[in-house]
Amino acid sequence: MKINYLVIEGNIGAGKTSLATMLAKEFHAKEVLEGFNENPFLPKFYEDRDKYAFPLEMSFLADRYSQLNKNIREFELFSSFVISDYYFMKSLIFAQNTLSETEYQLYQRFFNIIYEKLPKPDLYVYLHLDVDNLLKNIEKRGRSYEQKMDPLYLEKISQGYFSFFNQQNNFPILILDTNKIDFVRNKEHYKRIAQLIFERDYPKGINRVLMD
Template sequence: MKIQRITYLSLGTNQENKLENLQNAINLIDDRIGGIQKISSIYKTQSWGFEGEDFYNICIKVSTYQQPEILINSLLDIENDLGRLRSNEEGYQNRNIDIDILLLDDEIIFSKTLIVPHSKMLQRKFVMIPLAEIAPTTIHPIEKTQISVCLLNCDDSSEITLIDGQLKRPTPISEKYNYIAIEGNIGAGKTSLAKMLSDEFNAKTVLERFADNPFLPKFYEDKERYAFPLEMSFLADRYQQLTDDLAQFDLFKNFIVSDYYIFKSLIFAQVTLQKEEYLLYRKMFDLMYKEITKPDLYIYLFQNTERLLENIQKRGRDYEQSIQSSYLKKIHNGYKNFINTEKSLNLLIIDVSEMDFVNNPKDYKYIVNKIKHF
């Protein structure tokens, strides 16, 4: 189980477009480190410990699952990606971005690469003033004193000026959506992505109970005979599951993510049922659909047919091994028609044909950022 930590970071810059430097750092921290919960005002100070341009400084509050050693390396990578240049000269220097870890929960860390709480934070007004703004009652783990009190005890006489600039806090997924539904063809990776999102963002999962359907193995053996009872049983089960699970929101979870949506029933029924059966089925579907909670975001994972067949073979479900590419193409066309006609859903299509988001963290992060910035 991942452990979520709260960390407070100090950001400073005294080169080029300072507001842009800070915003770029905030965006990358949100993408790579974790959700940003608070951003302080921006404070201007003279360069500290050397002659240089004035600094803009802020503090931010971030929730992260990263371990301390990974966190410091991630922040160094962000500094490098934003163009920070380090020299071998001693003392303080100009910098386009500087990111320091001030606090990490109530942990005390002394290692070769990281000291937490930051060893010099209590001596610096440009750190303590913005930190006290966003975390006045947070306890310094060594001083055993609130940050607001530590600020009063700071004897730094530097002049600090509040400026009018404003920085944008990226909206976390947990604040943006209450319910995300993930859809796609057989073997597209719906369940894998739902579980990964749930694990990272503390979401409640609603996973399709296909393994419990007694008609499914029989359907792949004799589609014409078992299509109608299969689709009706799926529709009833999906309706009951979504109705029950979406109504019972877990107070300890941030949002809900499901690996299917009720429209899946209609798409598969169009492919498998005869005309008369489908008309009867559609009447039942329309009655149920009116009562189902609509997702805030509907994600469709597109996977090409060749990759779908590979994924189906890899997961090794016996009753799926006879699935033909023609059947998968029919299902895709059903989704395509649905996407083109259903205008009421907040729809995000992600092509994952060339991705391996289960085993490649960069692919997974790409998908997460697509969701964040959609």
């Protein structure tokens, strides 16, 4: 499968950045990673969601557009291979679960203006983990502001992704259930994922693979 623009997505703690980095290193791709650590509203959001949800989501919206727009333009210019650990639609999925109805309506107006201007991926890979495994990964990586993560919030984010998938047929979506594997520590598991991504052709819409 010829891929110029690959997206690796997943819920919080799914391992999307780890996989994107591993693939970019092996296949000499340009890596586009979300700079969430630089967002000053993120720790505040976990302390007071009602107060900081809207500025958080708006700042993410602006940052994601600026980053993707810059890197995709360079990709078109130099014909390089790009791997990103997020897709712009992520902004809307998270906003649905953090904003009030009136805030979301305003947010969606800004989102719609921007979304159509960005290119679509050649392949979108979603790493699915159950909430219990997400929480284990979150605990392991030790970010202090994430340690009181609400399991219900993670479940709603997961539902938001699958709702998006069910409405999407503009590009192939590969859903990998990774609950029973560890591609970071097990080289064979990683190789299998790489083969699934680069050695198969997928039709537009949802394609599911249960990994064990």
